[in-house]
Amino acid sequence: MEFFERFAIPHPSPAIYASMVAIGLTVIAIVAGLTYFKKWGYLWREWLTTVDHKHIGIMYLISALLMLFRGGADAIMIRAQLAVPDNKLLDAQHYNEVFTTHGTVMIIFMAMPFIMAFMNYIVPLQIGARDVAFPRLNALSFWLFFMGAMLINISFVIGGSPDAGWTSYFPLANNEFSESVGTNYYMFALQISGLGTLMTGINMITTILKMRAPGMTLMKMPIFTWSALVTNIIIVFAFPVLTVALIMGTMDRLFATNFFTSTNGGIDMLWANFFWIWGHPEVYILVLPAFGIYSEIISTFSGRNLYGYKSMVGSMLIISFLSFLVWTHHFFTMGQGALTNSIFSITTMAIAVPTGVKIFNWLFTLWRGKIVITTAMLYSLLFIPIFTIGGVTGVMLGMSAADYQYHNTMFLVAHFHMVIIPGVVFGMLAGLHYYWPKMFGFILDEKIGKWTAWIISMSTLLAFMPMFFSGLDGQARRMYTYSESTGFGIWNMISFIGAIGLAIGFVLIVYNIYYSTRYASRDISSDPWDARSLEWATHSPVPEYNFAIVPHVTSTDALWDSKYNNHVLFPGKYEKIHMPNNSGIPFILSCIFFAWGFSFVFGMWIPAIITTIGIFICLGHRSLEKDYGRYISVKEIEETETKLRGV
């Protein structure tokens, strides 16, 4: 029994036991369903072993939506606990676990896969490529991310959740103050999924630099592809910092080293610095692809080309550079002196300039455009004012002298939610509605979609505006309760109502997916929005080889030119197409990584060694394997094309 005791949860509650039962039942239901409908083979062939960037993109999308609800459940618990003063719904420890997992899940396991979904699905289509540069590495990226997500998600039923905040500051996160294995889970889940993200970064940069269609110079790339390129450059330079920080933190916890301790020379602030050298660029990793999607949507539904394309590209490059020079603003109050704080204040405020350029470019794109309000466009238009509230309060927080008033209050919480929700979540939802017909061949219901957009955006204001006031009044973040005499009660109650509104909005999105899957017309063209770039030049749903003939490009709006300016997009005739083979190795390797992470979390050294060997066996197998892909014949292409044209 002693062996099993270590897996027990340190702070059990009825809710956790209920979740255990729910997880068990769901697993049984999935296994039974797959067996009953004989879908195991289909699952293995089409999804688990796929190297197709489109399938991988869809898997990212599904994971992101699942994690949205996982993190959303945490959010509702937080708001419910704070809704009234002196509430006893959650105790302090449980509340710590809930806000920690809420932050970690939403940033790493919801927002990241959401942007990865669109980068995977759309970038190769936008540049006229057949797949990414390293298709199998792409599959490995996804499965590593997925296993990292699974690892953090089993923490709350096996061994206990992380409870030191999503930033996991030391010394709070060391063994003395975080006794459960929760923080180990945090370290390994982030490490494993971070490896996957780094691989995506390398893969996407190579894809964009080496696989563009003939004629597509860098300055003729669609703007979303540009945003993906800049994002992945940030990924490649930011994620190794996180890797090292996590290694050091793990060693402090598992091997009793002294990196971040307060004895034998350790400095806890070193963690904070490393964390935010990764963490601040991470913010831009999330928001730049969303900006790219907004740019695509706003120019499509304004019926004109994007205003200030070159300044859009330039501002993204400047943002990517500045994003590495602002990390100290996350801890102005932690004693690095006036000079350092002043420098970082200035770099922080400087970021508002290129961001402002982008806002004005969108406004000028709308100016005298033939605006069509679709759901995707509605999200984009709602994003601009709400994001600006978040952005301006960010400049307020960026002033280091004033920050002493705002630091660690609900004002900060309000700020970053007002940036991330309109910036990233609205962007991803806009992208979901915009690209859904390309991915699945039908349009999500516009009426439900627009209602949802209004509910989500108004609930965002309702949930987070009150925090600005309670924060300025002195309500600290991460406190599990407050007394009635503080007067915070009314603000938190309004926030709770807003949170419920958000929950309703997200449920409506799922309902919309269900409703449209059943009732939406399948008879749509491959270009339902009258769009401008290459992803709309192929069929919906997209054949596995993307384009039967490699497109030729002469401008940023290649498809538009072919529709209205007599540009010949597909010169030449069919040739046989080289495609990569499926492989089970990425999935198997990632499963081993899961077991590897789990062994380390509990300090089980024998399984840790065995799984490490297993990882290297997979790498060796890859080295020796002879896999030259396969060819799709001209006859097959002709058959597929005739079928997809639907004549």
Place this chain on the structure above:
Amino acid sequence: MKINHSLPLEYSTHQNQMNILGFWVFLGAEIMLFATLFSGYFTLVNRTGNGPTGADIFEITPILLETMLLLTSSFTIGLAIHAMRLGNKKAMNVYFVLTLLLGLGFLSLEVYEFIHYVHIGAGLQTSAFTAALLTLLGTHGAHVTFGIFWGLFIIGQLKSRGLTPEVANKSFIFSLYWHFLDVVWIFIFSFVYLKGMM
């Protein structure tokens, strides 16, 4: 697979070119990895707690030998790639084996060095300084170890498959990796050991 004969073998297919570019991007990430380790080391270098300082524990002889071995191995891998360009499979093989042997020599000295440090009371848990030092050296050493196994796999494929575009590509990428480890070592030698002994 289209093969362009006007280019060196390792660049002759589109996939090969992408592999090389991808690996350069990976090396960019590796630079950030080691830069972070270095900045951690420089932050913690004087925070020795009750443990020894760098000047107390560094010994020039094994370190110089390690440096010689690794720098020579970088030269031999360069010769291996030169031989590959000339199409001389036998010489390439010899230089590859030589490179890995030199790497192995480096690694055994480093293992000896680590045992020595632990022996004289400068273990991983002693102080922030020792933790940062051993993590930086250990990460580099782990890279060399990985490289030796990787190199063995390439030698095996050179033997069984001959000098195909694929094997040439793998060999070239391996040489980039090996040179990179050498560059990192030059920084370690200069800024960890020499600076630490001053």
